């Protein structure tokens with residue numbers, strides 16, 4: 001047994017050989033790596049009361065068990081070949097890794113936000129996008145977000161980074177990728193230059209489609225690329241200056257959602273106008289992004305069908321870099337108060353920030369907004385863990401800290417249940433049993 005007192009620099013070895021956690025020794029089976037985490041306050045299952053002075057025992061990538069009190073390494077009962085690391089977070093508040101259902105990992109806020117104003121000048125190359133995605137994925141993990149959904153990128157960069165992360169080649173959150181969001185010709189998400197509007201391959205790569213058959217093909221193209229879900233833009237959008245009203249016909253929306261479901265993929269839609277939201281709900285969509293103009297009928301329909309709202313309140317606040325005085329989007333949000341009304345009505349709410357339209361790594365500002373507009377701190381944390389895991393369909397693996405689940409664990413100083421802004425200062429991040437951040441500093445625990 002090798003005993004380490006964590007974290008990254010301060011190891012205490014009780015044997016003669018130095019064994020890196022998880023490293024196999026020649027001629028022997030791979031050793032098990034245990035991490036014993038002392039949790040001062042532990043919110044293992046958001047929605048339930050936190051407990052004090054607990055020990056989380058992590059074996060390799062998963063939580064083996066959770067015990068009351070601070071368990072000693074000797075009491076663990078691990079076999080002699082194991083490595084054991086003690087992580088003392090007895091002065092911290094521990095909770096499950098956060099999840100963001102709406103990010104754009106290859107985007108960054110830019111001064112020339114509207115496509116029609118900027119043309120294609122600012123469009124990054126595929127290589128630049130991949131590099132951006134790597135940097136922003138790391139920044140997102142540092143912010144305590146261990147799982148995210150990327151809702152609109154190109155056909156390469158986020159896919160490539162997802163693979164690199166899954167293989168342990170780089171540090172980053174677990175990513176569910178939508179690929180290119182499906183949009184109508186000229187709609188929110190159509191980024192094809194005018195002269196290539198009729199080019200079939202350009203349309204597939206961009207997710208631009210008109211009519212049920214072309215939309216079916218567009219879904220299948222993203223599926224072939226390896227998308228984890230399908231995103232479409234049922235209405236215009238602020239970022240493209242294409243308005244707020246419906247863009248797809250109901251029949252096109254049905255085609256997209258049905259095709260996605262046939263392939264086992266969930267479908268989500270960017271939607272502002274109430275009519276488009278209802279068209280999507282009628283078609284069986286799994287979640288509504290933004291939903292700023294959601295009406296009462298739409299709220300009842302979503303509730304009845306169990307459709308998730310991903311409010312992205314942050315997205316209605318244009319990034320300060322744009323210097324927009326008294327923005328229309330904020331006035332509109334405050335007029336309709338879709339988030340507040342949906343929350344009061346009991347619509348299922350997941351956490352989504354739309355990071356990428358603002359600075360990556362500041363995803364937690366969505367917590368400030370949710371709580372600022374009346375959600376309890378516990379419900380906001382519940383949304384970003386339990387609920388978002390359910391929306392992602394991976395709640396048997398993540399979302400709570402329980403025996404058998406992946407060890408996605410974060411820690412902060414002080415209780416976010418009394419001050420939600422503490423979630424801006426993440427002290428510790430573990431993803432799948434690997435320490436990504438310790439004492440507020442990122443680590444490099446992955447082999448290249």
Ligand SMILES: [Zn+2]
Nearest residue numbers: 102104151354
């Ligand atoms: Zn978005």
